[in-house]
Amino acid sequence: MGEEDGLGFNPRTLHRSMFGQLALITVLFVGFGVYFFTIRPLLSVEPSGVADPLARTATRASDVLSRFAFAEREKPGSGDDLSQDPVLREIxxxxxxxxxxxxxxxxxxxxxxxxPFFISLAFDRLERQNLSAAYDGLCLNTARDEVGGRGKSFLAYADCGGQRSYYEYAGIEHPTTTAAASSAQLYGKFIWSYGGLFLFTVGAAFVVFAVILLINMLRIRRVAAMARDLDPDALPGLFPERGLPLEVTPLVSALNQMIVSVDEAQRRQRFFLSAAAHEMRTPLTVLRTRLEILDEGPLKDKLVSDVRRLTDLANKLLTLMTIGEAEDAMRDTDLVTVTGRVVGERETVARKRGLDLRFEREVTSYRIRADPGLVETAIGNVIDNALSFSAEGQVVTVRLDKAGWVRVRDQGPGIPADQVKALFEPFTRISTRGRSGFGLGLAIVKSVIDRHKGAVEVSAPPGGGAEVALRFSPLQTEGDF
Structure with missing residues (x-):
């Protein structure tokens, strides 16, 4: 077992779980019951001597010899062969x-x-006197334990109406294996007679409590799994409160209230940013138009460049806020066509900068279910970044492989290792070669990838530069299921 088992228990903190507390209480309760109902009675009550393995062995010998004597007395020759009796042979x-x-x-x-004791104790002379025949109706019976010698011994004499029988044994010093096992069984029955009902009751109650607790824990874990997979950018509906234990319902209710509050806050934030970005576009357009009528000069160029950058920021903010809002935009799309179109739109820009933009593909068609406009935006932002960080004479390669990865590789300075993790966060900027931006391009890429349940990777390929790979899942058909 590792740190946690299939139900999420950590053995080191098991005492803090409801199941662990129930098990601990049950163990203590069973221990008390075993002592009170089993050990304590055994200490105060002496079990029957038959439980002693040696006494049990002697009793078995008496049973065999008495049955033989009785059978021979009633009908001569009807007794079994004592020399072949399994009990006597084992003894x-x-x-x-x-x-x-x-x-x-x-x-x-x-x-x-x-x-034999029959002779040493004069039972032979008693037999010769024939007292039972001399006195009508007289019956003589005697039995003695521990007659003498080593080990357990016993004799029994019976004379009634002229029918006489006698048997004895001696020298039983060690119990047989069967007798020891029988004694253990008897001792176990003795214990069970005292504590069996208690143990059964406690065990049944524990099983019932454990089943009820496990059922409720599975319900709680279902809600916990939903909370663990919660995406702050795409909050689901409220967690179900029905079917949960009353003790957990307040916690789930508080979680639902938190979801409502967070969702409302996100809606207000998105509305503000979308409205701000949308409202900025009109005055920026008017400002750029007015700047165009100014006389040519370095100041005009600088102002026009600044307005262009502000307009680009507004457009990117608007794009970032609207990703995922249009569900109907998802449709069957050919990734080869979309990628080729994006590359073609940027070839002119690449040539003006003295760059070689290449498009390589391993497939002629790759179908995905996507919003083609968002896919173009994501691929275009990655290519724009690669072009921005490339120097004149360098090559930017866009390659679409068979697995659906769109890999954009440049020969620029690369991405610092300490900035890779934060690369897709909004307003994270990487400044090299004097280049700078608003840090929204890759944040938009990440949002588009999340919208399509894809993947994005950043790596430093051999030979320098950087490679950003976007993964779009293929379109599933009925034959794929």
């Missing part, structure tokens, strides 16, 4: 001193060396 594998002795109806079944 033997873990306990080399294990032995057993079974006597039913005068028949002996045994395993292991040593004197």
């Amino acid at each position: 033997e594998a873990h306990n080399p001193n294990f032995r057993y002795f079974v006597r039913v109806n005068g028949q002996n079944y045994r395993r292991g060396e040593g004197t």
Whole structure:
């Protein structure tokens, strides 16, 4: 996992998120419940001895031997072969001193060396006295744990109505693997009986809360994504307030109010600049006309040049303010034709300055959906800049490649690296070779490119100079989808 996961969480600040706080509270609550409902009862209640793996092993041995003794007593020969019993064989594998002795109806079944408890404790003499036959209705039964020897031992004697059975075992010192697993299962059941309901309740509640929280977080992230992609120059409609948590609605409402305020401020700014630029054109035209009737001389030339520059500024401001307002102007356009026309219009100017303006193309046609007037303006501004910063005898090349890039390259002084980032900001001027401008040409280019969802790049090619590349996306047809 990186700094953030798929939902935008930063693990270092997870405690500040609603989901992290919910998870932390759940962990603390579950920890308290596990102690209070599971660990604490286990500390105060002694589990049944059957949970002890060694005791469980001894119990399994008793079960096998008692079933065999009962079956043989009821019907001789019906008992299974004790030497092949899997339980006894497993016990033997873990306990080399294990032995057993079974006597039913005068028949002996045994395993292991040593004197059986049946003889050492005189059960054989008791059998010879035949008390149950001497006293009608008498039943003798006895059972003893830990009779003697190493490990766990046990014996059981039964004599009722002349039917006698006896079995014993000794030497169980180590539990079997099956017994240990069974003990763990029993212990787990014991824990679950105390804390299972609590854990299930907490887990279900956490899942429900988490699902509700995640759904609301996805809604919040949708609004956040819209805000992150917000373009101040092209504000969208208001963000939806319906379907959001009540806790977040005031924030979204405040954001919508901010959008309305910013949009209104932009409208006033655009209106002021457009109106100012438009109103400046008439008096500037009148002023230029009046200057034309003055006597020829350096002062007149200077005044006419200044008026021309002011008129150009007004025209560029008006162009910058009106980009993107006419939606119907977008139509199928041939980029080769538009670029060729722009280059042709500037060939005369280039020749007068002693420059070689060339147009190279890798395709004969390249269709785009665009406003042809704006595309001409953008390409023309880039070419004008290249011509402006080129010296007599140099070459300015305009090349249209197969990918739709219009690349304008000059052999001028180039663009300082520290000014590239601010190059497309309004009123950013690059002054080299005594050239200067208002810094609106490339700002208009950037606005046109943004309007067409294209791209613009500035680079310093080998050999000096600068290259400005404009990218226009090709026109999509039904076959492209």
